[in-house]
Amino acid sequence: MGEILKDKWGVEVDNVRLWRARREVRGDLEDDHKKSWSKLRMYAEMVLRTNPGSIAKISSEFVGEPDENGTRQAPRFKRIFICYDGVKKGFLNGCRPFLGVDGCHLKGIYEGILLSAIALDANL
Numbered sequence: 001m002g003e004i005l006k007d008k009w010g011v012e013v014d015n016v017r018l019w020r021a022r023r024e025v026r027g028d029l030e031d032d033h034k035k036s037w038s039k040l041r042m043y044a045e046m047v048l049r050t051n052p053g054s055i056a057k058i059s060s061e062f063v064g065e066p067d068e069n070g071t072r073q074a075p076r077f078k079r080i081f082i083c084y085d086g087v088k089k090g091f092l093n094g095c096r097p098f099l100g101v102d103g104c105h106l107k108g109i110y111e112g113i114l115l116s117a118i119a120l121d122a123n124l
Contacts, residue, residue: 001013001018001021001022002015002018037077040058040077040080041058044056044057044058044080044082047082047084051084051085051086052085053085053088054082054083054084054085054088055081055082055083055088056080056081056082056083057080057081057082058077058079058080058081059078059079059080060075060076060077060078061075061076061078062075062076063076091119095119095120098119098120099117099118099119100117100118100119101115101116101117101118102115102116102118103115103116
């Protein structure tokens with residue numbers, strides 16, 4: 001970051017300030033991600049309401065032990081599965097019996113793997 005600031009704007013910034021700026025930006029990004037996860041259940045409910053016959057499953061888990069009052073921490077998101085009814089019907093009625101699964105590793109605050117299932121169209 002320091003080199004970019006120096007090359008682009010001719011400004012020299014010490015490492016401590018760069019580290020603080022980086023930490024502050026990452027904190028803002030983490031807060032934005034937390035807000036997005038809180039809307040995930042609403043999205044799954046909307047998928048089910050607007051696409052009858054679709055499937056939307058969300059899995060979460062409790063992390064850590066309950067505190068001294070017996071109160072558990074808020075559940076932490078683990079995974080989501082969505083299958084739209086139109087995609088399901090198209091697969092069952094028009095695809096060859098081949099199913100491929102592809103995945104990519106996610107980078108950033110919340111690491112993980114994004115898996116995607118594909119099938120071949122019978123018309124190809």
